[in-house]
Amino acid sequence: MITTLIWRSEADAKHSANRLAPEPALQNAFIELRGDLGAGKTTxxxxxLRALGVTGPIKSPSYTVVEPYETPAGLRVWHFDFYRFRDPREWEDAGLRDLFTAQGLKIAEWPEHAAGVLPRADLVLELTVKATGAREVGIMAGSAAGSRLLHALVT
Ligand SMILES: Nc1ncnc2c1ncn2[C@@H]1O[C@H](COP(=O)(O)OP(=O)(O)OP(=O)(O)O)[C@@H](O)[C@H]1O
Ligand SMILES: [Mg+2]
Known part of the structure; x- marks a missing residue:
């Protein structure tokens, strides 16, 4: 089942982020962010990350594949971008598999490019840019934890 939200502007995306941040289910979750170049995944x-209290620079991991963070509350967060991910050997060699088994929040852009190696996502957000510039957000839960996150987003 797909639930849909509309982000009319970045402020709406921020509102959704603020809804998700306090959820206990986020402490060990995998969120996939799907959508075209420029759809708003990094944003x-x-x-x-800001809603979780991260204050330092937040760079797009498009060249590094992954950027790690730790929130003031001690939650570890890994932000992945698999756009340039081509070689599944990198999954083992760069220790990516280990990150996905570690306790923390994993957020991935371009999960389609690592579909063969990624575990099942708890939550999938699929962003589509409308003619107005608004973002349509398709939300799918892949687990009980994901359902709790979905509920936090839509209520
Ligand atoms: N929710 C939003 N509403 C309106 N504009 C947005 C929104 N999110 C992002 N944008 C605009 O779109 C631009 C691109 O967004 P962003 O870099 O987050 O895309 P992306 O999906 O991460 O792209 P890529 O696939 O290249 O990594 C931002 O600089 C911002 O101006
Ligand atoms: Mg991006």
Whole structure:
């Protein structure tokens, strides 16, 4: 089942990030962010990290594949961008598999490019840019934890 939200502006994306941040289910979750180049995946992640209290620079991991963070509350967060991910050997060699088994929040842009190696997502947000510039957000839960996150987003 797909639930849909509309982000009319970045402020709405920030609002969604603020809804998610206090959820206990976020402490050990995998969130996939799907959508075209420029859809708003990094922007949403940035708002979520800020909502979690991260204050330093937040860079797009498009060249590094992953950027690690730790929130003031001690939650570890890994922001992945698999856009340039081509070689599944990197999954083992760069220790990416280990990050996905560690306790913390994993957020991935371009999960389609690592579909063969990624675990099932707890939550999938699929962003589509409308003609007005608004973002349509399709939300799918892949687990009980994901359902709690979905509920936090839509209520
Ligand atoms: N929710 C939003 N509403 C309106 N504009 C937005 C929104 N989110 C992002 N934008 C605009 O779109 C631009 C691109 O967003 P962003 O870099 O987050 O896209 P992305 O999905 O991460 O792209 P890529 O696939 O290249 O990594 C931002 O600089 C911002 O101006
Ligand atoms: Mg991005």
């Amino acid at each position: 949403f992640t940035r708002h979520l």
